Amino acid sequence: MFAVQGLAGIISAIAFGRVDSRDRKRAMLAMPMAALGVSVALIILRSDLAMLLVIMSLYGALQGPMDIALFTLRQRRTEPAWMGRAFAVSYSFNYLGFPIGSALAGLLASRSIETAILVAVVTCFAAAILAMLLVPSNA
DSSP states (O other), X not given: OHHHHHHHHHHHHHHHTTSOOXXXXXXXXXXXXXXXXXXXXXXXXXXXXXXXXXXXXXXXXXXXXXXXXXXXHHHHHSOGGGHHHHHHHHHHHHHHHHHHHHHHHHHHHTTOHHHXXXXXXXXXXXXXXXXXXXXXXXX
8 A cells, every 4th residue: 555655656746846836835735735634534434445545546646746845845945055954854853743643543543443534634634724824825
């Protein structure tokens, strides 16, 4: 499943890397985040291997525009002398979310799978709202 996600992400990043992102980074972050919330909610409708394949494919495909927007935003907002440090710290924080999210999901799933999925959906929508509120419109 992670290979499917990665392949979809590569294809998506290549496709969205060709899109002009000037003044569109906010939308390129928020819209995929909201769509990811909808796609995660799909697992409640049907929790089989085929649905997981669809969701992982969507996750990978939605990662492309978010990565392009985030990396471009970082690059345009960071002084060149600080670029290496800014990317190193940013990557560290980005990937810190995986073990934290996994730990939280594990705790929630041990009590209720539906609650764990609901928290994931709400978190995706909260991230989309925060992106709309915190990312400058001219970024």
